[in-house]
Amino acid sequence: MSTTPQSAPRPSARDIDVLRAAVARAAASRGPVLPFGVGPVDHLLAGGGLDGAGLHEVAGASASWSDDAAATLFAAGIASRFAAAPDVSALWALTRFDLYAPGLEQAGLGPDRVLYAQGRTDKELLALCEDALRDGSLACVVAEVKAADQTATRRLQLAASEGNTPMILYRRYRRYGQCPLADPSLAMTRWRIGILSSGRLASPGVGRGRWNVELVRQRGGPPFSLELEACDDQGRLALPAATADRAVAPGRTDTVAFGHAA
Amino acid sequence: MRELGRRSEAAAPVFRALRSDDGTSGGLAAPLPPLWGLRPTIVVARTGQRDVVTAACPAALDLGLVPGMAAAHARALVSDLDILDAAPDADRAWLDRLALHAARCWTPTAAVSGTDGLWLDLSGTTHLFGGEERFAARLLGFLRRLGFTARVAIAGTPGAAHALARYGGAGVGILPEGGESDALAPLPLAALRLAPEALAAAARFGIERIADLYPMPRGPLARRLGRGAVERLDQARGFVPEPIVPVVPFDMPEARRSLLEPIGTAEAIEQVIADLLGDLVLALRERSLGVRSLVLRCDRLDMGAQFITVGTARATRDAKHLMRLFRLRIDRIEPGLGIETMVLAAPQVEALAPEAIAAALDTARQAPDLAPLVDALAGRAGDAALFRLSAIESDVPERAIVRAGPLVKPAGWPVWPRPIRMLARPEALSGVVALLPDHPPRRFAWRGRSYAVVAGDGPERIHGEWWRRPGEMWAVRDYFRVEATSGERFWLFRRGDAITDKTGDLSWYMHGVFG
Numbered sequence: 001m002s003t004t005p006q007s008a009p010r011p012s013a014r015d016i017d018v019l020r021a022a023v024a025r026a027a028a029s030r031g032p033v034l035p036f037g038v039g040p041v042d043h044l045l046a047g048g049g050l051d052g053a054g055l056h057e058v059a060g061a062s063a064s065w066s067d068d069a070a071a072t073l074f075a076a077g078i079a080s081r082f083a084a085a086p087d088v089s090a091l092w093a094l095t096r097f098d099l100y101a102p103g104l105e106q107a108g109l110g111p112d113r114v115l116y117a118q119g120r121t122d123k124e125l126l127a128l129c130e131d132a133l134r135d136g137s138l139a140c141v142v143a144e145v146k147a148a149d150q151t152a153t154r155r156l157q158l159a160a161s162e163g164n165t166p167m168i169l170y171r172r173y174r175r176y177g178q179c180p181l182a183d184p185s186l187a188m189t190r191w192r193i194g195i196l197s198s199g200r201l202a203s204p205g206v207g208r209g210r211w212n213v214e215l216v217r218q219r220g221g222p223p224f225s226l227e228l229e230a231c232d233d234q235g236r237l238a239l240p241a242a243t244a245d246r247a248v249a250p251g252r253t254d255t256v257a258f259g260h261a262a
Numbered sequence: 263m264r265e266l267g268r269r270s271e272a273a274a275p276v277f278r279a280l281r282s283d284d285g286t287s288g289g290l291a292a293p294l295p296p297l298w299g300l301r302p303t304i305v306v307a308r309t310g311q312r313d314v315v316t317a318a319c320p321a322a323l324d325l326g327l328v329p330g331m332a333a334a335h336a337r338a339l340v341s342d343l344d345i346l347d348a349a350p351d352a353d354r355a356w357l358d359r360l361a362l363h364a365a366r367c368w369t370p371t372a373a374v375s376g377t378d379g380l381w382l383d384l385s386g387t388t389h390l391f392g393g394e395e396r397f398a399a400r401l402l403g404f405l406r407r408l409g410f411t412a413r414v415a416i417a418g419t420p421g422a423a424h425a426l427a428r429y430g431g432a433g434v435g436i437l438p439e440g441g442e443s444d445a446l447a448p449l450p451l452a453a454l455r456l457a458p459e460a461l462a463a464a465a466r467f468g469i470e471r472i473a474d475l476y477p478m479p480r481g482p483l484a485r486r487l488g489r490g491a492v493e494r495l496d497q498a499r500g501f502v503p504e505p506i507v508p509v510v511p512f513d514m515p516e517a518r519r520s521l522l523e524p525i526g527t528a529e530a531i532e533q534v535i536a537d538l539l540g541d542l543v544l545a546l547r548e549r550s551l552g553v554r555s556l557v558l559r560c561d562r563l564d565m566g567a568q569f570i571t572v573g574t575a576r577a578t579r580d581a582k583h584l585m586r587l588f589r590l591r592i593d594r595i596e597p598g599l600g601i602e603t604m605v606l607a608a609p610q611v612e613a614l615a616p617e618a619i620a621a622a623l624d625t626a627r628q629a630p631d632l633a634p635l636v637d638a639l640a641g642r643a644g645d646a647a648l649f650r651l652s653a654i655e656s657d658v659p660e661r662a663i664v665r666a667g668p669l670v671k672p673a674g675w676p677v678w679p680r681p682i683r684m685l686a687r688p689e690a691l692s693g694v695v696a697l698l699p700d701h702p703p704r705r706f707a708w709r710g711r712s713y714a715v716v717a718g719d720g721p722e723r724i725h726g727e728w729w730r731r732p733g734e735m736w737a738v739r740d741y742f743r744v745e746a747t748s749g750e751r752f753w754l755f756r757r758g759d760a761i762t763d764k765t766g767d768l769s770w771y772m773h774g775v776f777g
Contacts, residue, residue, distance in 0.1 A: 065775050066750035069682045073777030076682070087629030100774060101651040101663055102675040103682035107777075111651055111672040115632070117639060118647050128639055128647075135638065137630035195777075197716070197749035206717045206745050209777060230777055233677075 034082060034166070038228065038237050041213075045189070046221035050078065053164045054188035055157040059180050061194025061212065063173035070211050070230070071193040072099070073107050075142055075168045077235030080108030082166055083139035084234075090140040091132050093117040093125050108235035113139075122147050129167065130155060136163035144170045146180075153185040181216050189218040196227060199240065208232075210240060302340055306333040307348035316348045353377065361509045368397075371508040379427060381420055381506050398434045418442055420506060421498030425453035425472075443499050447473035454494045460487040472498075515551065516607045517541035524563050524600025528592050531560075531601065535588050538606040539581045552577030552614030556584065560595055561603040568595050573645060575669050576633040577612035583634050590641040636668045657724050658739075659684070659773070678722060679743055681753045681774025688771035691754065698768070699760035702742040706754070708772050713746035720744075723759065738765040743776065751776035 011019075035042045035049035042048050050056060058075045060067030083090040092099070092114050101111060117132075119125035122145045129143045133156065141160075148156075148169060160167040169187065171180035181190050194212040201207045209230030215223050229238040302322035306313040313333035322343070327336045337343060357374045364372035364382055368391075371383035384394065391397040398414040405412045415426035417437040422445065426435045429449045437445050446453070449472050451464050463486055469475065475483065475495055484492045496502040517538045525531060535558065546552065554577055560568040572587040595601075640648050649665045652672030656662045659680070666672050693712065696703035702718025720742030726734025739755045746752070753774035758766025 064750070065683070066752075066777075069751075069775040070777040073682050089632060098683050098686065100659075100681055100684040102653075102659075102678075102680035103684075103774075103776075105674055106677065106680060107682070110674050111653070112674070114650070115636075115668055116649050116651065117643065118649075119643055124643060128643055131638055131642065132635060135635040137632055137635050195749040195751075197747065198745060200717070204717065206719045206743050206751065209751060210749065211777075 036237055038239055040226060040239070044215070044221065044224045046218055050166065051188045052082070052166050053161045055153060055160050055167045055169060055186065057169045057171055057181060057185060057187040057190040059171040059192050060173070061192050061214070063176050066195050067193065070195045070209070072170065073231055074191065074193045074211065074213070075170050076104050076107040076109050077231035077237065078168055079140045079142050080113070080235035083109070083113045085139065088139040089113050089115045090142060091115050091117055091138050092142045093119060093128055094144040095119055095122065095125055106233055107231045108233055126152050126156065130159045133159035133163040133165045133167055136165055138165055140166050140168065142168045142170060144172060146172045146174050148185070150184050150186065153187055157186050190216045192216050213237070301342060301344050302327065303344040303346060304333070304336055305346045305348045307350070350377065358509070362511050365509055365511050371506055373506050373508050375424060379424065381423070383506055384416065394436055395434070398436065402433065417445070419498055419500045420504050421454065421494060422446055424455060425449050425498060429453040443476070446498055447471065447476070454491070454498055456491050456494060457488065460491045463487055514607050514609060515542055515545050515549070515611060516605065517545070518603065518605045520603045521601065524602045526597035526600045531592055531595060531597070532589065534604050535606070536585055538604060539584050542606055542608065543579050543581045546579040546608070546611070550613060550615055551611045552579050553608040554610040554612055555608070557607050557609055558588065559605045559607070560601045562597065562601055563599040566598060570594060572641065574633070575636040575640070577614045578633070579614060583637065587637055587641050633669060656727065658727060679719070682777050684774040685772065688755070688773045691770040691772055694770045700740070702744045703754065703770065706770060713750065715744045716747055718742050718744040736762070736764045
């Protein structure tokens with residue numbers, strides 16, 4: 001670009017209108033947005049929530065079994081909120097079945113709203129997901145894969161926007177200590193979920209789980225990291241009590257973003 | 263075609279049936295006489311307050327037991343009596359099968375007559391079997407092999423055949439043409455299929471034989487016995503035609519294209535499949551049927567046949583959807599030198615009637631139909647790849663889940679805390695420190711790491727299912743949900759309740775993980 005600021009003509013009102021129309025078209029191509037219902041998260045997400053026609057990636061913070069379970073539950077919570085309408089189903093595609101369906105039901109994804117697809121390989125699974133996304137009759141598609149390269153994620157993103165269906169790609173660890181979110185990808189958002197120790201209850205017993213929810217990368221917005229309470233029985237996250245009760249300084253609602261991990 | 267034997271019969275000894283050469287009475291085993299022929303047997307059905315005999319075997323008939331008498335009366339007359347319950351539905355099913363067999367093998371016009379007979383329209387078909395006598399003999403042989411006794415009458419009218427078969431006496435009665443009136447004359451009036459009121463009226467007037475009706479003037483006869491009686495008489499004598507309403511055997515919907523030139527390219531095959539589907543869908547719409555599976559047969563020039571099968575999760579006749587399913591499989595066809603005939607058949611069909619569109623008016627709340635998607639995904643990954651999980655009645659966690667079809671409505675589970683992921687087999691913990699009997703462990707080691715527990719819930723006691731395995735008679739699992747110092751939440755259990763020894767050995771296991 002060799003044009004200097006002096007030679008650039010000032011855009012006319014008509015050009016700006018054209019640009020505005022283009023932006024509005026681009027915004028309309030996004031699906032319906034699903035907010036988390038948690039103030040700071042929705043505030044920091046571009047568009048105010050998860051894109052209902054895009055690809056989102058979720059991975060555990062480590063290869064440990066507990067982080068894996070937390071990330072699975074996070075994905076299940078999102079899927080259950082996407083499939084909240086009556087008589088719609090989410091598709092859960094996986095190659096190795098070790099989910100426990102009653103646990104999924106307790107994250108809001110009851111047996112009548114989840115359809116399982118078991119593929120033999122990751123490649124077959126991704127092809128299944130693409131078909132399911134293009135069909136557009138599902139509320140959400142979740143896939144557990146180990147390997148998905150940039151081409152695969154681009155295809156999934158295209159299929160998701162074409163079928164107006166959200167896609168959640170759960171990335172399993174391939175190698176111990178190597179985060180799967182380090183691979184390049186075209187996902188709209190990429191989440192990394194780790195467990196934290198929960199707040200102690202006054203009485204003996206196990207309280208509500210607590211996660212470190214880290215948005216590693218998103219399109220059109222900053223990354224952030226938050227400490228949140230785990231999904232309830234309808235898949236909703238919550239702010240931990242201490243943060244929820246704290247008075248927020250006026251005009252400084254984004255102060256809770258305390259980490260940049262990208 | 264000897265039948266393999268009823269369950270009540272002992273099988274013939276294998277070795278005695280072999281031809282022996284020691285000069286004794288070896289030889290082939292004689293067929294066992296049917297068991298029900300040994301003792302008089304009757305079949306009874308309950309009508310209202312009493313049991314009535316509906317059928318009797320020849321031995322019972324000889325003893326004076328006739329259909330229509332009370333079962334108690336029959337028991338009083340003959341003490342040594344076998345009594346079976348009537349099964350009219352099974353009888354009807356046999357008759358239907360026989361009628362269908364007749365329609366397939368002997369004549370295009372066959373029908374069930376009453377509760378105990380068949381009508382076969384033999385016009386122009388008996389020469390295929392060597393004439394009427396030989397056909398009747400063949401029919402009797404066929405039924406004898408199936409275990410039935412039968413009487414055959416061949417006459418010019420259905421009414422006469424009906425009467426002669428039931429009241430004519432002999433095993434096979436073949437009436438020469440035009441002899442109906444003479445042959446019917448000595449038969450009782452009941453042979454004419456009259457209504458019971460007409461029979462009662464005739465008995466009052468002293469009319470017993472069909473011959474008594476011939477000289478009577480028709481007007482008073484119709485007034486006394488009803489017009490139905492006169493009509494039956496005319497039908498039996500051949501003055502009025504009586505059509506037989508034939509059973510229609512179900513034929514598989516099929517479409518066929520024989521090609522002028524053999525084809526081998528995927529595009530040409532796809533085009534032919536589309537044409538076949540168009541033909542088949544038209545036929546299905548006429549019969550209001552939907553397919554559950556389709557088989558495509560491609561006959562090659564070298565006489566090899568290629569088969570491709572698609573299945574659907576719900577009955578459908580949507581040509582576009584079926585074409586999409588076939589397109590996934592076209593690459594499995596090996597055309598070889600070329601395909602010259604393609605046949606598309608629907609071996610599995612279901613009734614598919616139009617549905618009311620009341621719900622479709624409210625488009626916003628209409629649930630999406632998953633069946634096309636399920637078919638497409640199953641075409642890619644196989645039928646077993648798509649499923650839902652449903653609850654079954656079991657408290658043992660790994661048994662509470664059953665796979666169900668992708669379109670069924672599954673049942674949910676009770677809301678006890680359950681992990682999100684579970685080990686296929688529980689793994690033993692080591693170094694467990696726990697207060698007995700009902701506290702969660704304080705610390706434990708699993709997969710080479712030790713965990714200190716900061717909080718725990720439980721126990722949730724689950725008893726073994728003794729009706730499955732005797733080893734679970736006393737077995738008990740106590741489940742705990744524990745949280746370790748760094749926030750991991752596990753689902754552990756201990757075998758045994760720590761009070762009675764036979765409930766378990768107090769070993770600890772890891773079973774699942776919470777998020």
